[in-house]
Every structure is written in structure tokens, then in C-alpha cells.
Amino acid sequence: xxxxxxxxxxxxxxxxxxxxxxxxxxxxFRVLIGPSGSGKSTLxxxxxxxxxxxxxxxxxxxxxxxxxxxxxxxxxMGYVIQDVGLFPHWTVERNIATVPDLLGWPKARVxxxxxxxxxxxxxxxxxxxxxxxxQLSGGQRQRVGVARALAAEPRxxxxxxxxxxxxxxxxxxxxxxxxxxxxxxxxxxxxVTHDMDEALALASRIAVLDRGRLVQTGTPLDIxxxxxxxxVRDLVGREDWGLKRLAVxxxxxxxxxxxxxxxxxxxxxxLGEPVPAGASLRRALAEMVARGADRLPxxxxxxxxxxxxxxxxxxxxxxxx
Amino acid sequence: MSGVRRLLADRMxxxxxALAALLFGMPALKPLFxxxxxxxxxxxxxxxxxxxxxxxxxxxxxASTLAAVLLGGAAGIAVTRPxxxxxxxxxxxxxxxxxxxxxxxxxAVLVPVLGFGPAPALIALTLYGLLPIVENTVAGLDSVxxxxxxxxxxxxxxxxxxxxxxxxxLAAPVIxxxxxxxxxxxxxxxxxxxxxxxxxxxxxIIVGLNGSNPAYVIQGAVIVAALAVxxxxxxxxxAALFSRWRPGAA
Numbered sequence: 001x002x003x004x005x006x007x008x009x010x011x012x013x014x015x016x017x018x019x020x021x022x023x024x025x026x027x028x029f030r031v032l033i034g035p036s037g038s039g040k041s042t043l044x045x046x047x048x049x050x051x052x053x054x055x056x057x058x059x060x061x062x063x064x065x066x067x068x069x070x071x072x073x074x075x076x077m078g079y080v081i082q083d084v085g086l087f088p089h090w091t092v093e094r095n096i097a098t099v100p101d102l103l104g105w106p107k108a109r110v111x112x113x114x115x116x117x118x119x120x121x122x123x124x125x126x127x128x129x130x131x132x133x134x135q136l137s138g139g140q141r142q143r144v145g146v147a148r149a150l151a152a153e154p155r156x157x158x159x160x161x162x163x164x165x166x167x168x169x170x171x172x173x174x175x176x177x178x179x180x181x182x183x184x185x186x187x188x189x190x191x192v193t194h195d196m197d198e199a200l201a202l203a204s205r206i207a208v209l210d211r212g213r214l215v216q217t218g219t220p221l222d223i224x225x226x227x228x229x230x231x232v233r234d235l236v237g238r239e240d241w242g243l244k245r246l247a248v249x250x251x252x253x254x255x256x257x258x259x260x261x262x263x264x265x266x267x268x269x270x271l272g273e274p275v276p277a278g279a280s281l282r283r284a285l286a287e288m289v290a291r292g293a294d295r296l297p298x299x300x301x302x303x304x305x306x307x308x309x310x311x312x313x314x315x316x317x318x319x320x321x
Numbered sequence: 322m323s324g325v326r327r328l329l330a331d332r333m334x335x336x337x338x339a340l341a342a343l344l345f346g347m348p349a350l351k352p353l354f355x356x357x358x359x360x361x362x363x364x365x366x367x368x369x370x371x372x373x374x375x376x377x378x379x380x381x382x383x384a385s386t387l388a389a390v391l392l393g394g395a396a397g398i399a400v401t402r403p404x405x406x407x408x409x410x411x412x413x414x415x416x417x418x419x420x421x422x423x424x425x426x427x428x429a430v431l432v433p434v435l436g437f438g439p440a441p442a443l444i445a446l447t448l449y450g451l452l453p454i455v456e457n458t459v460a461g462l463d464s465v466x467x468x469x470x471x472x473x474x475x476x477x478x479x480x481x482x483x484x485x486x487x488x489x490x491l492a493a494p495v496i497x498x499x500x501x502x503x504x505x506x507x508x509x510x511x512x513x514x515x516x517x518x519x520x521x522x523x524x525x526i527i528v529g530l531n532g533s534n535p536a537y538v539i540q541g542a543v544i545v546a547a548l549a550v551x552x553x554x555x556x557x558x559x560a561a562l563f564s565r566w567r568p569g570a571a
Contacts, residue, residue, distance in 0.1 A: 048475060050471070081475070087472075090566070102482070
């Protein structure tokens, strides 16, 4: 879908991106992560030609983008930035309609699409479509920013630290919505962040960058269990590695299927609520600690009992390299 | 907020009423001026109608301000584009010179070339109005936040579309403030155009000064003052229109 081939970019004496090659497959949620100055944002901006590489090529759906008209290329992709960049003199509706208007969609179709997107991003369409950006909270603004990026149904969505400026609760909510949107639409997402927890929660594959070089690519589990060198080890955390490790696996993968949930007489009332099978092991651990229990009942997606997960299941196989 | 608005509306209405009263009722004030200046044979300026003088005055102010907006706006836009960035310092210097050069001096230079009449006055006033318009166009375009520019580019707006749809509307309140300064300053300065034969409200003032007739001076000056009030109030309304999207706008 997106292929970087030997891409290098220098700003004066500074090499921002240094001979980077990798491919983002269609439908992937690809997170680019690295410390400040690692070149991750520069790399992202090469996909929509906000920055042109000095050396190397970037291909999108097989085409060398250096041969395409930048405006036409950008209208095919959604773009979300940390500072949102809503147009302050336009209403929410007109902001979201930016790319459809540029593409000349009929008015009725644009209006329906705005309603659909506001609903998708958990904003009351009738209440917010006529609001100006200054009337919104930070989280609502970025919701509109995401809606604007998705407006023309792009197959590629580029996101440059979109949630970094938000408070933790809003960030968590938007991450969950982003994951759901990706799942529902199958859009290829390229997402820049410096937050490994965010990367692990969202990515289907991660590319780790350091001082302009690509140091590792792989699934979240690969990155955690086989970190390539000190930079990656620093990013995945030395102290809370165990918690991150638990965050990338779900309860479903380790539960004791078929074991009947204990009915709580010896464990008291605190066993209580079951956890969903799709929850992370990290959440299961948090629940155990909070309830003082060493096992939890598990239910599947439809709410039917699926088994039990024990503390011992979480401790199995410390697969750290 | 609505209280403030009503007040602005009142200023506009009051100014217009005063202006109409002065334009059409000046002959009725003749006894008043006669009583105030008993030594004068002719206490009321009657060589030209005040309405005609006012229309000529406004035409001169309007044409010179429009010319300054077109020239200054275009120059301000050009130096904030990549291709014109290096001329930015020169433009600021030229615009500042336009303002430091007294319009009277410009008239003195131009009359031998262009002759008497409104043409030299138009050029002098245009130069005089250039500085606030250039400065505010540049400042307004500079004030467009970088994330907004980046988003506009990233969503696929071309340079022209971005200027027209995003940068100019966002800069409009600041540019308008510059136009307002230029227009108000030119409204007062246009009076001197009558020294080179243009018909303006400066005519009774200059005739009055030459002929030691303070009544003429007052008659010309109060109409200019009433015009200034109306113009200023008009710009207030225009500014509110261009700033609807801003925090605090109703």
C-alpha cells in the first residue's frame, strides 16, 4: 500500500531520515515510534508530499508519488495533526466538509456524510454541526479533526501524534474509537507517536525509528519480546516491561476454557463481575489486584461464560529476550 | 453584548442624523453664524453646495483608499508568499516612506507634472494610506496559525485556494483595521486636496483661512467630523461581520 524505498532526507547538516525502507500493507494499523528527532514525523509527511525525500522513492498503491500532483494525492488521504488545525472561521460542518468540497461532492451527500461522521465520533450532529471550533473542548476538536480526515472516505489515514496533547481520559477514549474505526473500515493507518503504550494498544505493526534510522519493525509482541538493541529496550520500558507485555495479549489467549466460574463462597463477594475475553491481560491483572482475587470469571463477546483466568496464567513464560 | 451593540448602532444612527442635518440644514444655521461672527459680511459658505462638496470629498477618499487597498493588499500578499519573501523589508521601507512624506509635499511635486485637479490629490492620498494597509495585511497573514496552514496543505488545498479560503478570511479582521485607519486618516487629509483645485470639504476651510472667515472653516470642519463618525461606525459593523467566528463574537 505504502512503500518506502531507500528514503533519505537531510535538513542542512542534520539527517532526519536515513535510508529507510519498509512497506505498510493494506489495512495495517502501522505505528511509527521513536524519541524526539527520530524522523518519524518527517517520514509520515513524505507520504503526502508535505516533505519530499532527497533520495529514494515513496510509492502509494504502486505509484511513485513524486509523479503525482501533490494536491490530488493529499485529497486521497486523511491527515490528522497534534494541533488539530481546524479552520477557526468555519463551522464544524464546513471543516469536516473540506475535502468533499474540494472534490466537488454534491451538497446533500456532503451533509449526510458530516452527520454520519459526527455520529461515528460520538458527537451529537445537530448540536455540533453549526458550532465554531473555539466553542469545542480539546477532545471534541480532535474528534472533528479525525472526522475531517475521514470525510472523503480515504483508503489511507495519516496521523501525526494526534492524541498527544489530550488528557489521559480523553486520549484513552479516542484511542478506543480509533481502534474501532480501523476495525470497521479497514482503512490503512500510519500513526506517529512517542508513547509506547499507545503504540502497543493500537498497532498491528510497529516501526521503531532512532536518529533517522529504522531500527526494528514487527508486531507489538515482537517488539516487546525481541527488542533489537538498547533504543527499543528503552522504549518498551525497563521497569514496567511486564505490564506492557501483558497489555499486548488478551484474556482469551490464556484463559482456562470450560472451567466453571467459582461461585464465590470462599472468595467472598469480591470475585463478582466477569471480565470480557477480549480484555487485555493487563486489565485482568488490574482487576485481580483491585479485588484481591487470584482468578476471574471470563465471558465471551455475547456475555456467555467462557472460563476462568488465574493469576498463574498471567505469570507463565516470561518470554523476554 | 447586545447593550454594546445597541450603543454602536446608536453611534451610527446619530452620526447619520447629524450629517443629514448639517448637509441639508446648514442654510438654516445662517442666523446662528451671523450672531456668532457679527463682523463677517458672509457668515455662510454658499459658493458650492455642501452636499456636492461632500460627495466629491467621499469620492476622493473612496478612490484613494480603494487604490491603497489594491496596491497595499497585493504587495502584502506577495511578500508573504515564498516568491516575494525577500522583498518584505523593502516593501516595509517604501510604505513607511509613503507615510512620512507629507501629502502636501507630494502635491507640490505632482502638480507641475499632472496639473491642478483631483489627480495629484488621488496619488498623494493613496501613498498616504498605503502604510497601515501593507502593515496590517502582512501582520494579518502572518497571524494565521501554522497548524491551520499545515492542515490546509495536508488536506489538499493548493496555494491559491489556501490564500482565498483560509488565509485571507482569517487575516480579514486585521486587514480591515488597517483599511479603517487609512480611510479615516484620508478623510481628514483629503481636505488639503482643495489647495490644488480638487473640490472637497477642504474648500470652505481653505477659503475661510485665506479670507479670515472662521465661520467657513467651522462649516467645512464639522461636516468632515460628522463623516468621520459615520465612517468609523460603519467600519465597526464591518469588523463585527468579519469576526463572527472569533471567541466572544455573538
